Amino acid sequence: MRILIVTHAYAPGRNPRAFRWSALAQHWSARGHDVHVLTAPVPGLSAIEQIDGVTVHRTRGHGVETLRARLGSSQSQAAVTSGVGPGKRSARALIRKVLKAAHDLTWKKLYWPDYAALWIVPAIRHGSGLLDGATPTVLISVSIPFSSHVVGFFLRRKPSVSRWVVDIGDPFAFMVEAPTNNHSLYGTLNFAVERRILDSADAISVTTEGTRRRYIATYPGVEEKIREVPPLVNIPAAPHRPSQSSHTPIRLVYTGTLHRTIRGPERLLSLYQKLVEHLGDRIELHLYGNHREVADVFESLPRAVRAGVFLHGEVDREEALGAMRDATVLVNIGNDTTYQLPSKLVEYAAMEKPVLNVVMRPNDSSVAFFKAHRCVFNVIGDADVSDAKAGDAVKFLLDAPDAECSCDREWLRRFSTENVAAGYEQLF
Missing domain, CATH: 3.40.50.2000 (Glycogen Phosphorylase B;)
Structure with a gap:
């Protein structure tokens, strides 16, 4: 064929x-x-x-299109703590920002x-x-x-x-x-x-x-x-569990694109700020993926919160998978639409790691999806980012290194390359 x-x-x-x-x-x-x-x-x-x-x-x-690709090809790979603000960016980065602004004000409004x-x-x-x-x-x-x-x-x-x-x-x-x-x-x-x-x-x-x-x-x-x-995942043969000690930071890892309108980081960062009040420098937040739309949100964080927030930008697939394997807890930010399911959630489940699931509403598709996963802590809506909820989240995070989060491998096979390919073949 x-x-x-x-x-x-x-x-x-x-x-x-x-x-x-x-x-x-x-x-x-x-x-x-x-x-x-x-x-x-x-x-x-x-x-x-x-x-x-x-x-x-x-x-x-x-x-x-070539200009757009080049404007999007470079992102900050540094920690927010580097202190590189808008006034200290390189001339090259500043030129890129000006060109992107011109693109967004003209061509983007017309295409x-x-x-x-x-x-x-x-x-x-x-x-x-x-x-x-x-x-x-x-x-x-x-x-x-x-x-x-x-x-x-x-x-x-x-x-x-x-x-x-x-x-x-x-x-x-x-x-x-x-x-x-x-x-x-x-x-x-x-x-x-x-x-x-x-x-x-x-x-x-x-x-x-x-x-x-x-x-x-x-x-x-x-x-x-x-x-x-359904979404596709190459299921890892043996999910990696990094060794933990009392001196090992609790690594929260988010992978994926952040959008200002449908998947912003504000709710997660509000919770993270409360977690820092409890855990101090024992906790880190690592974000992998395109964050250009919301870069200003991270730049406005208080210094004490920024100390443990790391923006790695877009990385290749192997590096992203490695980051997920090395995580203590994986983080999902729900879409503000109820009918979409980020494909990375299947990979999260396959990693057999605890998941911190931060969503807008109870009927978010990820809440239903993670019912098949044993180790999930849901934070639903702005009202759920409270001191009491943060206290429960701290307990979840402290227990995470020893959590048994095995997943039904038969259920996961639904998302394998073979099964997804077969689903398309039925349409041929």
């Missing part, structure tokens, strides 16, 4: 879509399928290369459907060439960004495409909490185009049942073609 995956993010990218689709593409290639990936360019990497049997085609966009808009036409041209010929091909377009589906919509017309699967990582038109474009300009267009994409697709996949229900309610008629294909 020949498979063409259209995804803006792919290895060596550092986001959940890149991790998921790199694993799936390699899985199918190892089973003898002819797998091609059409993706965005990566500075320093060739336009075409073989990665673990997968042919990766990197299609170059235009200058604005459609999202930041990858200028990649669409080159990707359609390149993809059309890949689909010339008689070999039947399963086409899979992956969001985010939604631009990948626009590419897929035009490639679907090629006679060699046997099936088109639209894979939705995050919603598009009704995602008003973290819009991908200027909804005041494009709100009506967003719904119209997403409706057209969904009607044209042969199959649609989402990662949670809540998202599936939301799509069925928003776009009546898609219920027969939309399916839940």
Whole structure:
């Protein structure tokens, strides 16, 4: 079988879509399928290369996209305690900040459907060439960004495409909490185009049942073609438990992107400040991932709190997994939307570590998910960040090094590469 995956993010990218689709593409290639990936360019990497049997085609966009990639390629890897404030940043960092501000005030307010808009036409041209010929091909377009589906919509017309699967990582038109474009300009267009994409697709996949229900309610008629294909995790054979002593800091580790609107750090930091009052320098908070949107929140922390907060920025997958293995307690910050489930939660469960789960509301998807996990401390809503709750959290953290958090391995197999790949194959 020949498979063409259209995804803006792919290895060596550092986001959940890149991790998921790199694993799936390699899985199918190892089973003898002819797998091609059409993706965005990566500075320093060739336009075409073989990665673990997968042919990766990197299609170059235009200058604005290249500038955006470079603006986002560097983040602070230092502790907040380094004392590097806005006035002491390097000239290079200052220039990057000015350029990003100009980008956000101009192009970001005008582009459609999202930041990858200028990649669409080159990707359609390149993809059309890949689909010339008689070999039947399963086409899979992956969001985010939604631009990948626009590419897929035009490639679907090629006679060699046997099936088109639209894979939705995050919603598009009704995602008003973290819009991908200027909804005041494009709100009506967003719904119209997403409706057209969904009607044209042969199959649609989402990662949670809540998202599936939301799509069925928003776009009546898609219920027969939309399916839940869960998050993916490569389950570690033997989760690592670092040695602990009375002098070893309690390491809280968060991995993932922070967003100002749907996944901000304020509630976690409010709790952490209370934990510091109890534990002093015995506790550390390490955050791995893109934090650009909320950098000012960390810079405004009191000095005593900042002393134990470390922002590592975006790191490669192995470093992130290593940080999770070395953690005393893993931290989740819930989305302010109820229907999404961060893919990292499956990895958290597989690590068999205690989890501090900080969420906005009781019906957060992570609260339901972690019912299958034995060692979870939920902090729900702003009112839950109280002195009494902090005292309970301190006990949870002190008991964490000795906690027995084994997870049902059969339950975890639902999220394995093999099972997730099989879920997609049913759509082919």
